[in-house]
Amino acid sequence: MMSFKAGFIAVVGPPNVGKSTLINELIGYKLSITSHRPQTTRHRICAICSTDDYQMVFVDTPGIHIENYKAINSYMNREASSSIRDVDIILWLVESNKWGKQDERVLEHISQVDVPVILCVNKIDKLKSEQNILPFLAKISQKYKATATFPLSAFKKRDTKKLKQLILKYLPKQDIIFDPNSTTDKNDKFIVAEFIREKLMRHLKNELPYDITVGIEQYELKNNIWHIAARIYVDKESQKSIVIGNKGQMLKLIGTEARKGIENFLQKKIFLQLWVKIKPGWSNNKKTLSSLGYD
Ligand SMILES: Nc1nc2c(ncn2[C@@H]2O[C@H](COP(=O)(O)OP(=O)(O)OP(=O)(O)O)[C@@H](O)[C@H]2O)c(=O)[nH]1
Ligand SMILES: [Mg+2]
Secondary structure (H helix, E strand, C coil), X not given: CCCCEEEEEEEECCCCCCHHHHHHHHHCCCCCCCCCCCCCCCCCEEEEEECCCEEEEEEXXXXXXXXCCCHHHHHHHHHHHHHCCCCCEEEEEEECCCCCXXXXXXXXXXXXXXXXXXXXXXXXXXXXXHHHXXXXXXXXXXXXXXXXXXXXXXXXXXXXXXXXXHHHHHCCECCCCCCCCCCECCCHHXXXXXXXXXXXXXXXXXXXXXXCEEEEEEEEEECCEEEEEEEEEECCHXXXXXXXXXXXXXXXXXXXXXXHHHHHHHCCEEEEEEEEEECCCHHHCHHHHHHCCCC
């Protein structure tokens, strides 16, 4: 298979720029969690897209950010910066007409590697006219000469289809990397915990810390139904009551939505139970972090 193409494509950028949204669109199904809040993605995760002609392995990364005062923040920044080494292509995401300190930080990392970098300028649907982006592009090109520049909206099929063709152009000729049937390098349990965390990120107001986390405690197939029990970790009592909500309504809503997403992903019925537990300072405790999979 001389002409088969395969490779790793890291997607990097500041928090909230649309990395995970773009990846889900590129692979054509929901794998990576997304929300309107920054720092949704915490772990590097591979999303695999295989055809008869190529295999693209997208590497989703946590947004590179400045405030890394907690152990979990430095873990996330490390996950992101280490992900750009040993890949074949980088998709560098910036938001149209937005440039900040975090973008500078991302640029520092990108400047250190020597692979094709496609500058993706996302969320152009927010602009009144696409022309408005030209001065912005000119400013970035003074800082860095990207291999290609691609303005897009991750929401638009036409854009993501074209982006895929561009990626294919730079994808190296080589043998397949993962089994063509696999979708990710993570196990189902990981994805399940993430789907629950997504609903927490989406529903909880901004006063709740983004660093809430989920641990899976039961994961069993009984009578063709997955029985899943998960514990949600928060820092203090007041947060616990927000997560549970008035008469348990919030937790119920999160459970219902998470169950739908998980059933869709696993293609099986599931029975989901959620609990909330207070674990003070977990996000700044290296030992707790590692027990929850942040090694
Ligand atoms: N208007 C608009 N919104 C977008 C677009 N792409 C993503 N978004 C929104 O931007 C928000 C952040 O998207 P994510 O995909 O979670 O961003 P991310 O870069 O993965 O963020 P982190 O994981 O926190 O680093 C979500 O509310 C998305 O719906 C786009 O092209 N246009
Ligand atoms: Mg993300």
